[in-house]
Structure formats: C-alpha cells, structure tokens
Amino acid sequence: MRLTLFKKILIAMLFISTSMVVGMAWLINSSFQTGLQNYLNQGDEEKLQLVAEQVAPYYSIEYGWEKLKPDSWFMILEDVFARPKKWLKEPAKSRANYIDRLSKRIELVDLESKFIFKNRKLRTSLDLIKVPIQYQGEVVGWVVTKKHNSMSGALEQSFYQQQQSNFLWIVLLVALLSFLLSWILVHHLLTPLKQLQSAANSLQSGDYSTRIEVKGEDELAALSCRFNELSRSLLHQKESREQWLADISHELRTPISVLKSEIEAIQDGIRKPEPKYIDSLHNQVQNLSQLVNDLYELSLSDSGVQFDLSQRVSVSNILKTSCAQYQLRCQEKQIELQTFIDPKNKHCIQGDKKSLTQLFSNVLENSFRYTDGPGQLRVHLSNKDKQLYICIEDSAPCVPTAALPKLFDRLFRVDESRSRLSGGSGLGLSICKNIVHAHQGEMTANYSKLGGLAITITFPLASVQDQ
Numbered sequence: 001m002r003l004t005l006f007k008k009i010l011i012a013m014l015f016i017s018t019s020m021v022v023g024m025a026w027l028i029n030s031s032f033q034t035g036l037q038n039y040l041n042q043g044d045e046e047k048l049q050l051v052a053e054q055v056a057p058y059y060s061i062e063y064g065w066e067k068l069k070p071d072s073w074f075m076i077l078e079d080v081f082a083r084p085k086k087w088l089k090e091p092a093k094s095r096a097n098y099i100d101r102l103s104k105r106i107e108l109v110d111l112e113s114k115f116i117f118k119n120r121k122l123r124t125s126l127d128l129i130k131v132p133i134q135y136q137g138e139v140v141g142w143v144v145t146k147k148h149n150s151m152s153g154a155l156e157q158s159f160y161q162q163q164q165s166n167f168l169w170i171v172l173l174v175a176l177l178s179f180l181l182s183w184i185l186v187h188h189l190l191t192p193l194k195q196l197q198s199a200a201n202s203l204q205s206g207d208y209s210t211r212i213e214v215k216g217e218d219e220l221a222a223l224s225c226r227f228n229e230l231s232r233s234l235l236h237q238k239e240s241r242e243q244w245l246a247d248i249s250h251e252l253r254t255p256i257s258v259l260k261s262e263i264e265a266i267q268d269g270i271r272k273p274e275p276k277y278i279d280s281l282h283n284q285v286q287n288l289s290q291l292v293n294d295l296y297e298l299s300l301s302d303s304g305v306q307f308d309l310s311q312r313v314s315v316s317n318i319l320k321t322s323c324a325q326y327q328l329r330c331q332e333k334q335i336e337l338q339t340f341i342d343p344k345n346k347h348c349i350q351g352d353k354k355s356l357t358q359l360f361s362n363v364l365e366n367s368f369r370y371t372d373g374p375g376q377l378r379v380h381l382s383n384k385d386k387q388l389y390i391c392i393e394d395s396a397p398c399v400p401t402a403a404l405p406k407l408f409d410r411l412f413r414v415d416e417s418r419s420r421l422s423g424g425s426g427l428g429l430s431i432c433k434n435i436v437h438a439h440q441g442e443m444t445a446n447y448s449k450l451g452g453l454a455i456t457i458t459f460p461l462a463s464v465q466d467q
Contacts, residue, residue, distance in 0.1 A: 010183060017178040017182060029167065048129060048143045051076055052143045054080070056140075059135045105145055108143055108144075128144045130143075192215070195224075199211075208235035211231060212227055252291070258284050262277065262280060262281055295427065308352045311351065311353060312462055313351050313356060315347045316342070316347045319360055319379065323339050334374040335374070336376045337379075338377070340379065347381060351459070356439075362431060363392050364377075364379075364392065367392055371452060377392075377393075377395075378394075380393075386460065389456065390459075391454060395450040396452050397452065398447060398448070404445055436459075439459055441460070443455070
C-alpha cells in the first residue's frame with residue numbers, strides 16, 4: 001500500500017503523541033500510587049505518635065511495661081484510630097474485629113526489639129514505621145507498624161481503582177484530541193505542498209504563468225517564492241527563445257532575399273554575370289557565412305563547452321597582442337590607438353587564452369568600426385583589490401542613451417543600415433559578455449570621456465596559490 005506524505009506525517013505524529021501519553025500515564029500512575037502510599041504512611045506515623053504519647057505513662061523504671069495490660073493497649077488503639085461516623089452504629093463484634101486487626105498491624109516493642117504482648121523479636125528486615133516512646137527524656141520503646149507498600153486495604157483499593165478508571169478515561173480523551181489536532185495540523189502544514197504540487201504539474205504542462213500565493217515567512221513560504229522565481233525565469237526564457245528564433249529568422253531572411261533577387265535577375269537576363277555582380281553575390285554569401293559562424297560561436301559560449309578555465313594566462317600579453325594587430329588599421333583610418341599597460345605586470349587570471357583573445361578582438365573590432373576618423377581609441381589595464389580592470393574607450397560618435405542598456409542584447413544594432421554595410425551581425429558583444437561571465441567577470445558599457453563608448457571588463461586575479 002502506498003503511503004502518502006500526509007499519512008506518513010500523521011502516523012508519525014500519532015506514534016509520538018501516543019508514546020508520550022502512554023509514558024505520561026505510566027509515570028503519573030506510578031507517582032500517584034507512590035504518593036498515596038506516602039500519604040497513608042504519613043497518616044499512620046502521625047497516629048503512631050499519638051499512641052506513643054498515650055502509652056508512655058504506663059512505663060516505669062522499676063517494672064518496665066508490666067503496668068500496660070492488653071485491655072489498656074486496645075483502648076489506646078481504639079481511641080486513636082476511632083472511626084467517628086459509623087463507630088457508634090457498628091455492633092460490638094465488628095468493633096472488636098477492627099481493634100483486633102489494628103493490634104495485629106500496630107505493635108509495641110521494647111528496647112531489645114521484643115514485642116510486649118508477643119513472645120518473639122521484631123524482624124529488622126521489615127520495612128517499618130517506628131515512632132519512639134519517650135519517658136523522662138529517654139527512649140524506652142517503639143510503636144511500630146508495617147509501611148503501606150501496596151493498596152491492601154479495601155478502602156484504599158476502592159479509591160485507587162476509582163482513580164485508575166478516571167485516569168483511563170482521561171487518557172482516551174487525550175488520545176482522541178491528539179488524533180484530531182494532529183490531523184488538523186498535518187492538513188494545515190501540507191496545504192502549501194499540495195499547492196506547490198499542483199503548480200508544478202501546471203509548470204510541467206507548459207503553463208509558465210503559474211504562481212503560488214505566498215503566506216508566512218517559513219521554509220515553505222521561501223520555497224514558494226523560489227518556485228515563483230523559477231516560473232518567471234522559465235517564462236522569460238520562453239519569451240526570449242521565441243524572440244531569438246524570430247530575430248534569427250529575420251536576420252537570415254534578409255541576406256537570403258538579397259541573394260535570391262540578384263540570382264533571379266541574372267537568370268531572367270536583367271543582369272549579366274559580370275564580375276561586379278558576382279562580387280556582390282560573394283559579399284552576401286560572406287555576410288551570411290559570418291552570421292552563421294557568429295550564431296555558432298554564441299551557442300558555444302552559452303553552453304560554456306568551449307572554455308578551458310584551468311589555464312593561468314597573462315591578460316596583459318593577450319591584450320598587447322590584440323592591440324598590435326589593430327595598429328596598422330587604425331593608422332589607415334586616422335585613429336590614434338593608445339595602450340596603457342604596465343609591461344612589468346603580467347596581470348594573470350585563471351582563464352581560456354583562445355576565448356580571451358576572441359573577447360579583446362571583438363571589443364576592439366567594435367570600437368574600430370564605429371569610431372569616426374580622425375579619432376582616438378584607448379586601452380587601459382590596471383588591478384585593484386584582487387580585481388583586474390580593462391577599459392577600452394573610443395571617441396565619437398556615441399550611442400544614443402536609449403541604446404546603451406541594449407548593447408549586449410543579441411542581434412541588437414544601433415544603426416541597422418550601417419551595421420549591415422560594415423558586416424556586423426549584432427552578436428559580437430553578446431558573445432563577449434558570455435566569455436566574461438564564464439571567467440567570473442563583469443562587463444559594462446558607459447559613455448567615454450573621449451566622446452564615444454567605454455567598455456569596462458572586470459576579472460578576478462589569480463591567487464598566489466594558483467601562481
């Protein structure tokens with residue numbers, strides 16, 4: 001039989017509560033029995049004290065206990081242990097039997113532990129109540145009786161059984177209340193889990209708009225908050241994926257449409273297969289190939305499979321090599337390329353050399369393409385507080401304010417026509433951001449003091465142990 005979580009918790013709570021009730025019942029019963037016995041023994045001890053006071057005058061130094069006769073002893077017992085309500089109505093035989101039972105339970109012994117009215121000694125191994133009898137300040141004997149170690153009397157037995165019956169009903173009532181409270185409590189505690197299960201089923205079926213109402217501040221409420229965050233994240237990813245597919249379709253459709261129209265023009269005889277038209281077709285194919293390659297690079301950077309972060313690489317060396325490759329191109333475009341890199345500091349991090357080379361090349365290419373000549377391009381490299389800072393900034397033109405937060409979005413272009421003519425796919429900075437995040441870094445875009453754009457990249461420096 002399959003046990004649900006509700007049944008498991010309910011059984012566990014019932015087992016615990018039942019064990020506690022049974023344990024408490026046993027302890028209370030034992031305590032009650034012991035307490036009742038102590039109460040009876042204390043009552044006997046007080047009465048034995050009265051007996052000792054009344055029997056003391058019968059003792060004499062010369063004759064000992066010879067003056068105390070059995071009749072006098074019985075009268076003392078009758079006086080101390082009298083039953084006031086029914087005593088006068090009871091027949092003489094009944095009173096005599098009661099006194100006889102008292103005389104058998106309560107004994108008088110001398111200093112040598114010999115019974116006064118019996119020819120034998122007191123056994124010291126018995127569990128007794130002993131009250132001393134004093135005469136002129138000295139102990140001359142004891143009044144003794146056996147302690148109540150069990151409910152031997154009829155009255156005591158009746159009282160004890162009545163209390164046991166009452167206590168049994170109380171235990172049953174507590175057990176019933178425990179079951180009801182456990183059922184209500186478990187049902188209340190598992191209600192959020194049932195809601196979570198229902199929401200998870202909806203999420204599994206593709207309904208990413210599912211949300212759970214959060215109540216309280218406990219662990220289940222925190223779990224509900226995490227579930228809602230997961231739902232929002234999945235919904236955002238779904239919308240991004242749909243938008244991503246739509247954007248890719250649009251990006252691929254444009255060069256394919258251009259190719260198709262130019263080929264059809266040649267086929268229809270509108271254009272002749274001259275070298276300039278063939279070069280145009282080749283450029284469109286190159287742009288399409290570049291877009292496909294960028295999409296492939298982006299998918300790899302998303303998955304992180306292309307990064308080997310086990311290497312210790314010098315960022316300064318990679319950055320200097322990348323800048324050297326753009327030196328001639330910048331001169332041809334009248335862009336002054338300046339580098340501020342400390343040659344004595346290698347600025348090492350744990351990273352992948354190939355992907356870091358691609359990172360700096362993409363950022364430098366982006367600055368080179370969208371900086372008007374004559375202009376400036378500066379590269380800064382520094383470290384502070386175990387962090388490595390790279391800033392690549394350029395001169396005018398600058399991106400519009402509304403476009404600044406979208407620079408790292410996929411397929412985003414500030415100027416669509418200009419980007420297409422220059423061969424930009426709108427994926428370069430997205431790939432760069434994935435590379436930076438894979439290296440536990442941050443990448444931001446701000447306005448440059450030179451009038452253009454400043455890209456700032458932060459990496460954690462390699463520790464001394466890694467070095």
